Amino acid sequence: MVAIINYNAGNIRSVLYALERIGVAHELTADHAKIRAADKVIFPGVGAAASTMAHLNQTGLSEVIRSLTQPVFGVCVGMQLLCSHSEEGDVPCLGVFPERVRQFRPVTGEKVPHMGWNDVQLRPDHNWVSPEVDGSYCYYVHSYYVEAGPDTVATTTYCGTDFAAMMQRDNFYAAQFHPEKSAQVGERIIRDFLAV
Template sequence: MIAVINYNAGNIRSVLYALERIGVEHILTSDHDVIRSAEKVIFPGVGAAASTMAHLNATGLTMLIRNLEQPVFGICVGMQLLCSHSEEGDVPCIGVFPEKVKRFRPNNGDKVPHMGWNNIRLTPENDWVSDAVNEQYCYYVHSYYVEPGPHTVATTEYCGITYAAMLRKDNFYAAQFHPEKSALVGERILRDFLAAQ
């Protein structure tokens, strides 16, 4: 069973639809026992870091997520909240990844939020997704980005900045883009996560 964490964030339904399309049994839940006992956990969403972290802290989900031992996949804001700190609201985050979250400062006519398709470039540290997704395009919607660091397994570029498209550390996996909205490439990445041990 895959547990999709239900918390103070939007756009979670698109992940549920993607799991339905690939025939994966799942449950949307905020129940600590259900999350803790799930085979794998997905932490998706769209929202503001400060208000979302306030909700996670108030419900005990921050500590729960930080201590999960099964494979966990953070998507979009889920990836950012797994990092150490976000400039959005100047808030400490869950702290699984030491990387920090910065705001895009546009130049040359770039628009923020960044909305649209960007490629992903796998790094030599990638030990997660198939090489077949290298240089493929995925769908992004975000105003903040994660600085590249030792756990970056894929990068992309916007506003003249190279930033982390995907992270991996131990049992934690993360993507800045939305695999559930990224057609066959995104489905492949979801399946690669679901195959993780």
């Protein structure tokens, strides 16, 4: 069973539909016991870092997420909230990844938010994503990005900045883009996560 964490975020339904297309048993839940008992956990969403962290702290979900030992997949805001700190609202986040979340500061005419298809460049030492993902295009919607660092599995570039497109540390996996909206390559990435 895959648990999708239910919290005050948008865009969660698209993840449910993606899992339905693949035929994977799943449940949208905020129940701590169900999340802890799941085989895999997906932490998706679109939203503001400060209000989302406040909700996670108030509901105890922040401690639940930090304590999980099964594979966890953070998507978009879910990836950013797994980091140490976000410039969006100047808020401490979950601290699973030590990297920080920065705001795009366009200098060459690009628009913010970064919205649309952009590439995924796998690093040579990645160990969980299919090689066919390298160089493919996935769908991004975000105004903030995670600094590339030691946990970065793949990068992309926008506003003249190379940043983390995908990350992994221990049992935590993450993508800045929306695999559930990224056609066949996105489905491949979801399947890769479900296979770890």
